Amino acid sequence: QVNGERLWSSLMEMARIGGTEKGGCNRQALTDKDKQGRALFIRWCEEIGCTLRVDEMGNLFLRKAGRDNSLPPVLTGSHLDTQPTGGKFDGVYGVLAGLEVLRTLHDANIETLHPLEVAVWTNEEGARFSPAMVGSGVWSGEFSLDYGWSRKDKSGVSIKEELERHGYLGATPCAPFNIKAALELHIEQGPILEAIEKPIGVVQGVQGMRWYDLVITGQPVHAGPTPMEQRRDPMKAIAKIVSELYHLAEETGPLARATFGDINASPGSRNTVPEQVTLTVDLRHPDQQVLDNMDAAFRRIAQDICNQCKVEHSIVDEWNSPAVAFNASCIDAVRFAAEQAGLPYEEMFSGAGHDSVYVSKVAPTSMIFIPCENGISHNEAENATPEDITAGCQVLLGAMVQLANA
Amino acid sequence: QVNGERLWSSLMEMARIGGTEKGGCNRQALTDKDKQGRALFIRWCEEIGCTLRVDEMGNLFLRKAGRDNSLPPVLTGSHLDTQPTGGKFDGVYGVLAGLEVLRTLHDANIETLHPLEVAVWTNEEGARFSPAMVGSGVWSGEFSLDYGWSRKDKSGVSIKEELERHGYLGATPCAPFNIKAALELHIEQGPILEAIEKPIGVVQGVQGMRWYDLVITGQPVHAGPTPMEQRRDPMKAIAKIVSELYHLAEETGPLARATFGDINASPGSRNTVPEQVTLTVDLRHPDQQVLDNMDAAFRRIAQDICNQCKVEHSIVDEWNSPAVAFNASCIDAVRFAAEQAGLPYEEMFSGAGHDSVYVSKVAPTSMIFIPCENGISHNEAENATPEDITAGCQVLLGAMVQLANA
Ligand SMILES: NC(=O)NCCC(=O)O
Numbered sequence: 157q158v159n160g161e162r163l164w165s166s167l168m169e170m171a172r173i174g175g176t177e178k179g180g181c182n183r184q185a186l187t188d189k190d191k192q193g194r195a196l197f198i199r200w201c202e203e204i205g206c207t208l209r210v211d212e213m214g215n216l217f218l219r220k221a222g223r224d225n226s227l228p229p230v231l232t233g234s235h236l237d238t239q240p241t242g243g244k245f246d247g248v249y250g251v252l253a254g255l256e257v258l259r260t261l262h263d264a265n266i267e268t269l270h271p272l273e274v275a276v277w278t279n280e281e282g283a284r285f286s287p288a289m290v291g292s293g294v295w296s297g298e299f300s301l302d303y304g305w306s307r308k309d310k311s312g313v314s315i316k317e318e319l320e321r322h323g324y325l326g327a328t329p330c331a332p333f334n335i336k337a338a339l340e341l342h343i344e345q346g347p348i349l350e351a352i353e354k355p356i357g358v359v360q361g362v363q364g365m366r367w368y369d370l371v372i373t374g375q376p377v378h379a380g381p382t383p384m385e386q387r388r389d390p391m392k393a394i395a396k397i398v399s400e401l402y403h404l405a406e407e408t409g410p411l412a413r414a415t416f417g418d419i420n421a422s423p424g425s426r427n428t429v430p431e432q433v434t435l436t437v438d439l440r441h442p443d444q445q446v447l448d449n450m451d452a453a454f455r456r457i458a459q460d461i462c463n464q465c466k467v468e469h470s471i472v473d474e475w476n477s478p479a480v481a482f483n484a485s486c487i488d489a490v491r492f493a494a495e496q497a498g499l500p501y502e503e504m505f506s507g508a509g510h511d512s513v514y515v516s517k518v519a520p521t522s523m524i525f526i527p528c529e530n531g532i533s534h535n536e537a538e539n540a541t542p543e544d545i546t547a548g549c550q551v552l553l554g555a556m557v558q559l560a561n562a
Numbered sequence: 563q564v565n566g567e568r569l570w571s572s573l574m575e576m577a578r579i580g581g582t583e584k585g586g587c588n589r590q591a592l593t594d595k596d597k598q599g600r601a602l603f604i605r606w607c608e609e610i611g612c613t614l615r616v617d618e619m620g621n622l623f624l625r626k627a628g629r630d631n632s633l634p635p636v637l638t639g640s641h642l643d644t645q646p647t648g649g650k651f652d653g654v655y656g657v658l659a660g661l662e663v664l665r666t667l668h669d670a671n672i673e674t675l676h677p678l679e680v681a682v683w684t685n686e687e688g689a690r691f692s693p694a695m696v697g698s699g700v701w702s703g704e705f706s707l708d709y710g711w712s713r714k715d716k717s718g719v720s721i722k723e724e725l726e727r728h729g730y731l732g733a734t735p736c737a738p739f740n741i742k743a744a745l746e747l748h749i750e751q752g753p754i755l756e757a758i759e760k761p762i763g764v765v766q767g768v769q770g771m772r773w774y775d776l777v778i779t780g781q782p783v784h785a786g787p788t789p790m791e792q793r794r795d796p797m798k799a800i801a802k803i804v805s806e807l808y809h810l811a812e813e814t815g816p817l818a819r820a821t822f823g824d825i826n827a828s829p830g831s832r833n834t835v836p837e838q839v840t841l842t843v844d845l846r847h848p849d850q851q852v853l854d855n856m857d858a859a860f861r862r863i864a865q866d867i868c869n870q871c872k873v874e875h876s877i878v879d880e881w882n883s884p885a886v887a888f889n890a891s892c893i894d895a896v897r898f899a900a901e902q903a904g905l906p907y908e909e910m911f912s913g914a915g916h917d918s919v920y921v922s923k924v925a926p927t928s929m930i931f932i933p934c935e936n937g938i939s940h941n942e943a944e945n946a947t948p949e950d951i952t953a954g955c956q957v958l959l960g961a962m963v964q965l966a967n968a
């Protein structure tokens with residue numbers, strides 16, 4: 157039995173690092189706050205005798221020895237970085253629940269056959285550095301180390317510079333090692349489990365996701381004397397494209413998603429038609445074929461509208477994460493652990509990307525979800541109940557022990 | 563006869579201060595470059611014996627004595643500040659043509675009855691500090707001195723701080739003084755004069771202009787798991803509003819203008835629906851009644867669409883500059899000077915705001931326009947021919963001398 161109160165109080169203590177006025181968390185990847193959070197987590201792990209490895213991308217691996225340490229570990233983990241206006245649970249819950257599993261076994265003096273490891277992946281959110289899941293992406297071989305190191309934030313600072321500044325550019329090669337099984341526990345970040353009142357989601361896979369920068373270039377002219385019909389205005393085109401993509405998502409069906417999280421106009425002067433507008437576009441669908449169709453429709457829509465508006469455009473492919481199906485034995489282990497704990501569960505897909513997407517490329521992987529309040533995440537109001545937090549951790553413990561003793 | 567070559571070479575020398583790679587100019591108000599530009603202009607004026615006054619808003623007045631210095635001066639001038647990606651002529655031409663008039667009279671040893679003054683108004687563009695024409699606005703009494711001093715740029719620096727830093731917070735009260743007549747020479751910044759192949763515009767007045775910040779607040783949620791119909795997305799509303807306002811401008815007729823020069827999303831994270839999007843809106847029409855109708859329509863459109871999209875909004879009134887009619891005698895003086903010089907002219911309205919809008923509140927005022935290439939302004943490619951530059955200055959000389967000797 158995990159200690160739900162200890163887990164909750166660790167979550168609240170971690171949330172104070174980067175805590176915001178509205179009760180959320182701003183602990184973006186590789187900031188000073190992220191460094192503080194990592195240090196606290198490492199201290200907690202070392203207190204129960206775990207050993208630390210830091211790899212070249214600053215991914216952390218905290219290991220609790222097993223009875224046979226020549227065997228591959230059972231891995232769990234997630235991320236400690238947050239959105240700029242993020243919550244207290246996204247990612248952090250998976251990391252600290254992993255710690256709670258180790259603490260529980262440590263207190264009960266239980267050693268599993270296989271060693272256990274908790275991973276903290278660098279820059280999962282993709283908020284400070286694009287794309288998301290960079291630490292696990294490089295580790296799995298999906299991205300090169302140079303690509304990972306060279307990701308820059310909006311002010312031009314690179315991941316490598318920040319890793320060096322914080323002393324987190326580790327000696328361990330950032331490359332996959334042999335893993336028995338990998339599990340990740342996370343809040344759902346959507347409304348399904350709450351609506352059907354079930355505490356556990358048995359996650360089958362993750363939907364496909366694509367990120368783009370849409371860059372539209374027109375002609376800067378004066379807001380006053382320039383007749384509307386002589387303008388080549390990127391804002392006119394952007395407005396039409398956003399509305400069309402909303403329409404596309406709606407007509408594609410209830411599973412399609414289109415999000416425009418950031419936009420910038422240059423030179424950004426009130427009385428000048430912008431020369432250039434850059435819009436971030438995030439398209440998703442669980443069915444890879446449908447997502448491919450959305451991608452094609454997006455390119456067609458952008459082309460047509462930019463032609464109409466006599467502006468130039470380019471679409472920069474920032475990220476392409478195809479739909480993923482998780483490993484059947486890992487899914488079975490989660491289902492079995494939920495049944496053992498007497499917890500109702502739902503088989504479901506993930507709408508959010510997770511480090512498990514990349515981990516699943518090189519190791520048998522699956523995920524566990526718990527409900528979150530009103531399905532809200534990437535929001536300072538993000539919340540979950542202590543009961544669900546405890547339930548999810550109990551399922552994680554059950555599944556990990558089962559996999560580590562098999 | 564003015565010296566067109568001297569004027570052109572002064573324009574080119576000034577353009578090197580803040581000169582950009584694309585041949586334009588970035589000499590925004592009260593930056594270090596603006597200070598350099600002001601210093602160069604003051605040196606040129608003092609070389610021909612002019613005296614300087616600097617007022618509390620950093621407006622500069624360079625005076626060439628007349629035969630009776632107890633009489634009110636005839637004033638000309640404009641501004642030396644530019645857009646971030648501005649050109650070599652907008653504003654600067656009016657200031658340096660004023661200087662060329664003084665140089666011509668100085669060389670010919672001519673003293674007018676009334677003294678002559680060239681004004682450099684602070685922050686005309688409204689690009690670094692909103693609104694536009696702040697220096698002339700405070701001077702005319704349209705804005706209070708505190709309002710003017712407290713305008714802040716995007717990084718939070720105020721006009722007063724910059725005036726102090728550069729030593730341009732002058733001792734002269736920023737308040738209107740007795741003026742015989744005021745003229746401003748400017749490039750048209752629009753396509754009319756070029757299209758009809760006339761070198762001179764006799765400007766009757768300036769169209770009405772309104773600036774707003776439209777602030778839309780929704781709910782930040784995760785781009786992946788959150789169904790489209792559960793979102794309250796400011797970007798969806800902004801896109802519809804921009805398209806509707808384009809439609810409004812088009813159906814209002816060929817004289818209406820709607821411009822969206824800047825936009826910002828917060829928190830500005832790719833995989834989070836924005837909590838807030840702020841859009842700058844610039845609406846214009848020469849007929850004040852029609853502009854009032856556009857204002858009302860804008861408020862209705864924003865309200866309706868925000869209701870539909872279930873987002874909150876507020877409209878911040880940044881600036882309201884009603885349509886202005888210039889002084890008949892000043893207009894006559896310009897027309898007469900054009901005829902005297904044998905230059906074809908067109909009676910017209912200004913689509914851009916100018917310091918003359920505020921100067922006209924307290925002194926008889928009018929303006930002179932010359933064509934600019936392709937009607938393009940607020941653009942690094944802004945251009946005008948040396949012939950038109952000379953012709954405009956010749957008309958300014960004629961009109962000023964006529965008014966200063968009457
Ligand atoms: N879990 C999570 O918020 N991941 C960020 C990557 C994504 O955008 O889905």
Ligand SMILES: NC(=O)NCCC(=O)O
Nearest residue numbers: 380427686687694914915
């Ligand atoms: N002349 C000029 O560009 N003035 C700026 C004020 C405006 O936006 O019209």
